[in-house]
Amino acid sequence: MTPPGRTPAATDAPSLVGQRFEVEVGPVAHGGHCVARHDGRVLFVRHALPGERVLVEVTDGTEASRFLRADAVEVLQASKDRVKPPCAFAGPGRCGGCDWQHATPGAQRKLKVQVLTEQLRQLAKLTPAEAGWDGSVEPVGGKLPAGVVPQWRTRVQYAIDPVSGEAGLRRHRSHEVQPIDHCMIAAPGVSELGVEARSWNGMASVEAVAATGSSDRQVILTPREGARLPIVELDRPVSVQRIDDHGGVHRVHGRAFVRERAAGRTWRVSDGGFWQIHPEAPDLLVSAVLEGLDPQEGENALDLYCGVGLFAGALADQLGEDGAVLGIESSKQSVADARHNLADLIGDGRVRIECDRVERLLPRTGITETDLVVLDPPRSGAGRDTVRHLAGLTPRRIAYVACDPAALARDLAFFADAGYRPVSLRAFDLFPMTHHFECVAVLEPVAG
Incomplete structure (x- = not known):
């Protein structure tokens, strides 16, 4: 199989990995890198900022490749937005988790603004004004000065070095492990477990979960084939689960779930199921969705890709006794959690949760109209048929929650073809130090 971005001939061409070039860095691109050019060929450069002059080292590509990937290994002319990365494990050839440790917090948000602006322009053919967007990526938890790293990540999956048993994180686009003694963006509840200080021989990964709605702490172990589970002794009480060779999750010790708190409810999240990893994200996104949809009593709503029921519960509370919400989710465990979490609303007929893929079940429901829709699809987006x-x-209104700006822009184009336009768009910096951010777009039918 030919690697992405290469022609079949490129796989046999001489490698350029390790070669160094001096380049002028151009604009930011989606994915945590900037664009540069050398001898007519495009380079996607990490650890650089727009306008800088840097020495790059090629990390992927051949003489026949359409583009090359590279790291900035020496900064010859620095941007005013550059800072020394606060994390000792950030930089070329090291941890691949944080893309923008070398930029001030304000500059990081500006880069994300540029990425979203470009994706809207290229894929949705929309200006920020046409998308109902004020052109900002909103900071979450208050603005931070340069050098201060927010500890926001409540779920961290550590990769385990197969030789040393040390916990670490993957290097960029690599299976190699960068051992670490502390992840700076990990939430205090994750760091206090002390995962990095232990040896995990025989394990492929250790995921640490720190609930923000309770004191629940959990580790999920993925053993290497044939390995025995270790006795887990961490610095705080913790429940333990393991993942088998087929992806099944099994309780080893303690609860099989953690309890989160948001939108006025306690939520059971089992088996490492999906929950927003920034502690402020669930309430923030619920607020943005409800503000955008403006639900009225007695209306009907769909919650697609509903997870453990967060938006369905919040909507049902607003729609009153005569309203109804149908949630659709493909994960069986998440559906079980959603039915547990919303048992009171399900009991009085205001909420129903069904288990299947959205694109398969939605056409079979027999629903011919609805008042409101909220969808929070996976990173690949909803797609033309679902739209x-x-x-x-x-x-009358649709709220689209998106973790990928390119997928959002593609789906906005599909919505335009189907007669819907965005009337508001908000972007939130829920993943500082990385290239990721979250968006909430609200759409209405085109008048006339």
């Missing part, structure tokens, strides 16, 4: 089906239900 077309949703538009055919003629909702």
